Amino acid sequence: MKFKKTHDIDQISISLEGKQVVIGGWVEDLRKLGKMSFLTVRDVTGLAQIIVKDIALPEDLTRQTVIMVQGVVQGTKARDFAYEIKAEAIDILTKAVHPLPIDPIGRLESNIDNRLNSRALDLRNQRVAAIFKIRSTVLASLRKTFLEKRFIEITTPKIIGSASEGGANLFSLEYFGKKAYLAQSPQLYKEQMTIGLERVFEIASFYRAEKSHTGRHLSEFTSIDLEAAFMDYTDVIQILEDLVVQVFKDVIANCQTELAILERKLEVPKTPFDRITYSQIISELSQKGIDLKFGDDLMDSHLKLVGESHPGLFFLLDWPMSLKPFYIHPRDDDPKISRSFDLQYGYLELSSGGRRLHDPSTLKARIAEQGLDPASFEDHLRAFDWGMPPHSGWGMGLDRLMTVIIGTDNVREVVLYPRDPERLSP
Structure with a gap:
C-alpha cells in the first residue's frame, strides 16, 4: 500500500473540510463526465463520494476493485452525501475480475444458492452485511447479560x-482408530459443570445428522446453552425471558442503521411472555378438529395451527414425561408431567429446557426405561456420586432467534456458511 489508512468512512464529516484523509474500500460505482469522474467507495462503515479531476483515473479501474484514496474533504452539492x-x-490494491458471479450491490437479484456459493462477495450487499452486524450485536448482548447474572462461560x-442423549442423529467419525461423534449439544457436560461452577453458559457450534429440508434446520448450528445449580425450571424460564428481551433492546438501541437497511421495524416483546401448558394446546387443537391424546407429540402441522392463535413469543409448559429426554425431572404432584418448557415464536421452537434429575439412582432408572445402556453414560453418572446439586437449564438456537429478529423464514440467511444435507461448501 502506498498510503496508510487514516479514517473509516463513518469517521469523516464536513467538520473535516480542508483536511487530508486516506480511506480504503471497494468501488461501488464509477461515472465519467468529461474530464471529471465520480467514484462511490464503500467500506464496512459506509459510503463516500470521490471526485477525480486533477489526476488521471486508472484505465483498468472496475467496480468492486479494492482501492485506497488519498484526498481532501470538501463540501458537495450532491443530494445523497x-x-x-x-x-x-x-x-489500486486488488482488481475485481469481471463478470462477477453475483451483483453485490443487489441491483440484480440472485437466488440464495448462488449467493451462498459466493458468500464473501455477498457480504458487500448492505442488506446481507446488516444481518451479520446485527448477529454480532446479539452475541455481545447475550454474553453481557449472562455475565451480569453471574454466569461463567465454558467451552x-x-x-x-x-x-450422548441416546445417539440419535449424530455424525460419527474415525478418531485415531476409535469411533467418535460430533456433539449435538453440551447437555451432559454443562450439567457436570454445575458441581463446581454452579452457573454456566456456552455459545458454540453443534451438529445434528438430520436429513431435514426446511427453512429452520441445519446440520451445523449455533446453540446458546445455560445450566444453573439450585434453580428450578421456573427460575431459568425467567432468565431466558430476560435474555431475549435484552437482546431486542440492544438491537433496537445499537442497530438502527441496519434495521433501516432491512426495512425492519422491531419492538421490544411485551412481558411476561404467555405461559401455556401442553394440555391447553391439546384442548385448543381439539376445538380445531385435531384429535390428540395426552402423550402425543406435536407435529409441524399442529404447531402451525398453534402459531395462528399464538403468533408471538410464549412458553409451552408441562410436557408429558414420555416426550422428554431421560434427564428431565417430573413434577412432584404428577409424575406423568415434566418440569419442562419450550420457548415458541408462533410455530417456531426457539428453546427447550427444564429441571434436571440430580438423584443418581433415579437417573439410572430413567436411562434404562428409555432403552439406553447405562454403561454408555458411565463417566456422566460418576459425577452424580460426587454431590450433584439440583439444577435446571435450557438450550436456544441462535440462528432461529436471528430469523425472528430480522424477519425471515430461512435460517440460511443468518448463517455465514450454512451446512445442510446438500451443502458442504464453500
Whole structure:
C-alpha cells in the first residue's frame, strides 16, 4: 500500500473540510463526465463520494476493485452525501475480475444458492452485511447479560467418545482408530459443570445428522446453552425471558442503521411472555378438529395451527414425561408431567429446557426405561456420586432467534456458511 489508512468512512464529516484523509474500500460505482469522474467507495462503515479531476483515473479501474484514496474533504452539492473527497492519489490494491458471479450491490437479484456459493462477495450487499452486524450485536448482548447474572462461560468438547442423549442423529467419525461423534449439544457436560461452577453458559457450534429440508434446520448450528445449580425450571424460564428481551433492546438501541437497511421495524416483546401448558394446546387443537391424546407429540402441522392463535413469543409448559429426554425431572404432584418448557415464536421452537434429575439412582432408572445402556453414560453418572446439586437449564438456537429478529423464514440467511444435507461448501 502506498498510503496508510487514516479514517473509516463513518469517521469523516464536513467538520473535516480542508483536511487530508486516506480511506480504503471497494468501488461501488464509477461515472465519467468529461474530464471529471465520480467514484462511490464503500467500506464496512459506509459510503463516500470521490471526485477525480486533477489526476488521471486508472484505465483498468472496475467496480468492486479494492482501492485506497488519498484526498481532501470538501463540501458537495450532491443530494445523497454531506461531503465529498477530492482525490489527490488513488492506489489500486486488488482488481475485481469481471463478470462477477453475483451483483453485490443487489441491483440484480440472485437466488440464495448462488449467493451462498459466493458468500464473501455477498457480504458487500448492505442488506446481507446488516444481518451479520446485527448477529454480532446479539452475541455481545447475550454474553453481557449472562455475565451480569453471574454466569461463567465454558467451552465443552465437540468431539465425544460416546453417543450422548441416546445417539440419535449424530455424525460419527474415525478418531485415531476409535469411533467418535460430533456433539449435538453440551447437555451432559454443562450439567457436570454445575458441581463446581454452579452457573454456566456456552455459545458454540453443534451438529445434528438430520436429513431435514426446511427453512429452520441445519446440520451445523449455533446453540446458546445455560445450566444453573439450585434453580428450578421456573427460575431459568425467567432468565431466558430476560435474555431475549435484552437482546431486542440492544438491537433496537445499537442497530438502527441496519434495521433501516432491512426495512425492519422491531419492538421490544411485551412481558411476561404467555405461559401455556401442553394440555391447553391439546384442548385448543381439539376445538380445531385435531384429535390428540395426552402423550402425543406435536407435529409441524399442529404447531402451525398453534402459531395462528399464538403468533408471538410464549412458553409451552408441562410436557408429558414420555416426550422428554431421560434427564428431565417430573413434577412432584404428577409424575406423568415434566418440569419442562419450550420457548415458541408462533410455530417456531426457539428453546427447550427444564429441571434436571440430580438423584443418581433415579437417573439410572430413567436411562434404562428409555432403552439406553447405562454403561454408555458411565463417566456422566460418576459425577452424580460426587454431590450433584439440583439444577435446571435450557438450550436456544441462535440462528432461529436471528430469523425472528430480522424477519425471515430461512435460517440460511443468518448463517455465514450454512451446512445442510446438500451443502458442504464453500
